[in-house]
Amino acid sequence: MFEPLIGPAGYDEINQARVAGNFGWPMFTGPNEAYHNYDYKAKEMGDLFDINAPKNLSRNNTGLVDLPKANGAFIWYPSTISDKFPMLGSGGRSAMVGPVYYWGEIMFASDVRMPAAYDNGLFIYDWMRNWIKVVKVDWTGNIKEILPFMPSTSWHKPIDIKLGADHSLYVAEMGDTWGDNQDSKISRIIYHRGNRPPVAQLKATPPAGKNPLKITFDAGASYDKDAGDTISYRWRFTDPDGKPLTLPENNNPQMNCIFIKPGTYTAEVTITDQHGAIAQSRLAIPVGNALPQVKLLLPENGDFYDWSQPVAYKVFVDDAEDGKSAAPKFDASRVTVTSSVLKRWQRNATPADMEDVPAGLLLMRKTTCFSCHQVNAKSVGPSYAEVAKKYASRPEMRDLLAKKIITGGVGVWGNEAAMPPHPQHTLAETQQMVNWILYLADAQQQVSAKGLTGNITAPKEILQAKWKKYSNVFAINATYTDKGATGQPALKGEATHILRSRLQRAANFSTSDNVSVVEDFNSGEGRCVQFGNNGYITFEDVNLKGIMS
Known part of the structure; x- marks a missing residue:
């Protein structure tokens, strides 16, 4: 039976047991709101349970009939916004309780324990609403305030929270689905005090190739989180046998090397800030197999496409070991062409940054x-x-x-x-x-094809109409995976061309200056651009060849 028919709306509760007692359920809920005594056999509604003198008259009762007065919940909230606890939000609910944090309880120095601001704080979390809060209480045990914990973090159904021996925090997340979760995880959360370590980032150009391989390593994107801190660089390389390579000392963010014999080399850079904190980044470099060179001859990069129409593609491959794609014995089945719809295009951006999200x-x-x-x-x-x-x-x-x-x-x-x-x-x-x-009834999944030539079908216009012709970028990606060489693993070369819809949303720009993007949910337009003084936006890779007006 639905709860509203026999009493107040349901709540999720967190109770505080200062002493043994009656905490209400199933006669009372939340702040001691009473349910009707419902006779399930006769299907008749009785009186409200008496808060001051509750009685258990169930025919299944084998214990006390006269019950102690019920204690109201410590924290309670419905599916709607709570008047008492509005900071807990609304929607589905599944209240869960973690540990109480006592900042001074730990008996040894810990540089990673939670901050003192959470002292005497109860960690609570909601499995459905995906938040974690800290309930601060006074010396009598009453609530002082409820603080958000890491509110900018996207939690995925937090299901358990524990404090480690060093008072770092462990959070277990179930993930977004009910089974076979690929995003379930356990995270260790630490609080850095004082100086924070730098962040090491390393890239290699080219990332692999045929020996002898001349390669440039670049750690210039490394940085320190603390303003004003300087960083230094130390390089270390090992050969395919794991032996250190002797190279001229170099404290610069770039390093040039030549690897002579085939095998997998290791490059490592250590970043040290002025306080001695360090960070490292490491790359494995396979040497002995040339990286395939892939070109998309059709379509031209930056062209425009028409809804639901086939887009012809043509791929050229040049691999030092496998040969060129024009050769009679070239294995074209190793060429894969895929397409996807992106909301925007920006060179060197991650796929997540360019995802089409209405x-x-x-x-x-x-x-x-x-x-x-x-x-x-x-x-x-x-x-x-x-x-x-x-x-x-x-x-x-x-x-x-x-x-x-x-x-x-x-x-x-x-x-x-x-x-x-x-x-x-x-x-x-x-x-x-x-x-x-x-x-979703009309949604297209990513389309793929094999071979050097063929067609890929552009998105349907009906999908765009449902988003008020939500402009997008149609990306075509061609890859070739070679057969490997000199005992080294197969390598993949790729090329991407993008096609644009003829209507482009301003918020899907590639680069900008002095503009802000705001969400306009009321109009249904979604992301809109607000320009500041002398602000501008740009769109990369737009091919206007042959367009006169």
Whole structure:
């Protein structure tokens, strides 16, 4: 039976047992709000349980009939915003409790223990809302304040928190799905005091190649987190047998080497700041197999594409050991061409930085949607792919679904798992969420093909229409994996060309100066650009050849 029919809305509770006592459930919940005494056999609603003199009249009771007065919860919160504890948010709920941190309890010096600001603080966390808080209490045990803990961190269903012997903090995260989680992990969190160590970054150009191999190592991107600190560089190299190489002393961020014999060499740079703190970065360099050279002859980089139309591609490969792609015996099956849709293009950016994320999905990632739903797999609720399949062809359902996200509901999918309300969102926001869910009915997965020539189909226009023609970049990537040589592993060469939709969103710029990007959820436009004085944006790799106006 639904709780609202027999009493107050449900809460998740955290109780504080100062002494042994009755903590309410199942007669009372939260701040001692009473339920009705419901007769399940007769299916009749009785009176509210008496807070001051509760009685257990259940026919299954084998203990006390007259119960002690119930204690109200220490912390309690519903699915909606709590008047008492608004900092705990809203949505699905699954309260969990970790350790109490006593800063002065540790009996030895620890440079990594949690800060003194959390002394006498109870770590609490919510598995569905993906937050961690610290409850500070006074000397009587009453709540002084509830502090956010690492609020900028994206937690993925925290399921356990422990303090280590050195009072560093261990957080176990289950991951975003109910099983076969690839993102589950245990993290150790330490608090650095005083001087922070530098960050070492190392790259090699080229990263591999045929011997003798002339190579440049660059640690110039290394840095120190503390303003004003200087850093120094120390290099170390080992040959394929693990023996150190003797090279001229060099304290610069760049180092040039020539590796003569085949095998895997190791390069290591140690970064030291002025206080003696160090950081290291290490690279393995396979020598003896040339890196394949790959070129995309078609399409031209920076061209424009048309919705749903085939895009012809042509790949050229030159490998020192395997030969050129024009050779009769060249193995074209080792060439793979893939395509993907990006929100923006920036040279040397990571794929995550260029991911195409519409406004609706951004909103869903900030709430508890993915605690009960997954994209392609059934969880507590149906998968979003199932929802899209059921409702995508019924436009009249768009607003009904958007309203249901706000109000919550139960039973539509043949189960009694209630979807909690999300009153923190406006109807305009939940409509954008529904737009993204229904888009899944037409969504294309990454497309791939084999061979030196062929066609890749561009995205469908209907997908863009559902995001108000959300502009994007269509990336085509060609790779060739060689056969290896001189006992060295196979290497992969690649080339990427990008094609642009004819409408480009300003917020998807490549570089900028004196501009800011803001989220405009109310209009449904998502990310918008605000220009400062003399501000500008640029778009990299745009081919305007043959375009006259």
